[in-house]
Amino acid sequence: MINQANFFKTIRTTLFNGELSQTQVDGISAIVTGWQQTAATDLQQLAYILGTVYHEAGKGMYPVREGFTTTNQQAVQYVTDLYKRRGISRNYALPDPATGQSYYGRGFVQITWKGNYATFEKLLHLPLVDNPDLALKTNVSAAIAIKGMCGGLFTGKKLSDYFNDNTCDWVNARRIINGTDRAKLIAGYAQNFHTALTS
Numbered sequence: 001m002i003n004q005a006n007f008f009k010t011i012r013t014t015l016f017n018g019e020l021s022q023t024q025v026d027g028i029s030a031i032v033t034g035w036q037q038t039a040a041t042d043l044q045q046l047a048y049i050l051g052t053v054y055h056e057a058g059k060g061m062y063p064v065r066e067g068f069t070t071t072n073q074q075a076v077q078y079v080t081d082l083y084k085r086r087g088i089s090r091n092y093a094l095p096d097p098a099t100g101q102s103y104y105g106r107g108f109v110q111i112t113w114k115g116n117y118a119t120f121e122k123l124l125h126l127p128l129v130d131n132p133d134l135a136l137k138t139n140v141s142a143a144i145a146i147k148g149m150c151g152g153l154f155t156g157k158k159l160s161d162y163f164n165d166n167t168c169d170w171v172n173a174r175r176i177i178n179g180t181d182r183a184k185l186i187a188g189y190a191q192n193f194h195t196a197l198t199s
Helices: 004-014 022-036 043-056 072-084 114-124 132-136 138-151 172-176 183-197
Strands: none
Touching: 004 022, 004 183, 022 043, 022 138, 043 138, 043 172, 043 183, 114 132, 114 138, 132 138, 172 183
16 A cells, blocks of 8 residues: 555655656656556556656656657657657658558657557557557556556566566666666666655
8 A cells, every 4th residue: 555645755855856746746646546456566566667757758747749849740850850860760750651640759658659559559448549649648648658567568578577576676677668778767766766655
């Protein structure tokens, strides 16, 4: 059982410089509630989800478009510029010929590519392929992050690979999302969330 008052009091100090906006509270609450609805019990796993979102969403704890852009057009341009600079090998933001939609990163964990939107469409029973901006809704984004990280849907690696009765690997858990990019940094965030969850 999570003591919500202690949890928010602790993270306000350790992770949010003494202040939490209502938007941040809403985002965090959506993740905690969504995780609790799965009947999961390992608070290390929840802490790692929160630590990942804290990093991927730039501490705002709300779903974002790729590059922290504010419009569809800006996000497409951001990915296109990244492609032109050879930061990525394929421009995945080009409008899909069948739907006219662009499948750049959206949400707490930035899902990309039409196939990934289709996967979560089936899991969540939502029309994410035709309306990918649904991934910007807080509850939808929380469900994507939770199901994706618990089920190994992003890289094939899942939370239970790193947090179980025999293992607690805060650093290598980054492989669930993105190799070992910023792994130690995110491990620190997750451990702070874990301290708060168990306070």
